[in-house]
Amino acid sequence: MKKGKTYMDKLMENKEFRKRFDKEYQNLCIGEQIARIRHQAHLTQAVLAKRIDTTKSAISRYESADYTGYSLPLLKRVAKACGADLRIMFVAKRTRNVSRSARL
Amino acid sequence: MKKGKTYMDKLMENKEFRKRFDKEYQNLCIGEQIARIRHQAHLTQAVLAKRIDTTKSAISRYESADYTGYSLPLLKRVAKACGADLRIMFVAKRTRNVSRSARL
């Protein structure tokens, strides 16, 4: 298997990138993200529900702040119905030296 | 709710960033990513299994290419045990005009 750094690993070594990226995504507010892409697609909870073959009460649950038990299949369906892509990333935590070549 | 562009939205408007980022993550090979961070943490399947309180057969399943039914709680546990962060992102698909200010 590969052990080399990925493109994202390199980007993450850039302090500014890391800071802004983390600020946006580290808190994993999935519910807020779902609400956001739903609104961007101009959909109501009921309409989105119909698109992914469920009910508006389920959508409401997914958008609530204290829900955490999402499955990936579900998130993919939601993303697709909103015209969005879902990205999952595992990012190594420990910060190594910031290499010059990794700057944006 | 907010409708403005996020930092990531802006980055995604940059062709080069988008191309490389997508190449790395669009195929959603969760299993490969798990294997990768596990190896980066120098863990065997058995050791990782013990850390997240399950068995090596389960880890093997999560790293297999044709498994898709992950839950977020599980992915978070795996990431944590490997010293990694998990990031979930919904990214709007349609490409608008690339604004000059969005260049990296």
Add this chain to the structure above:
DNA sequence: TATAAGGTTAACATATTTGCTAACCTTTGT
């Protein structure tokens, strides 16, 4: 050859998520 480490697979019981119904709330417009 034998043994151990690392990994894979199948089958099954348990645990968790999902979808559903029905009720409720708030806001907007008539």
Add this chain to the structure above:
DNA sequence: ACAAAGGTTAGCAAATATGTTAACCTTATA
């Protein structure tokens, strides 16, 4: 005041993921 649209919540049955066991496969090494 009334109705409709958009959203929230609780309880329950059905669907799905998880953990476990046991067997198996490779590779390396004594």
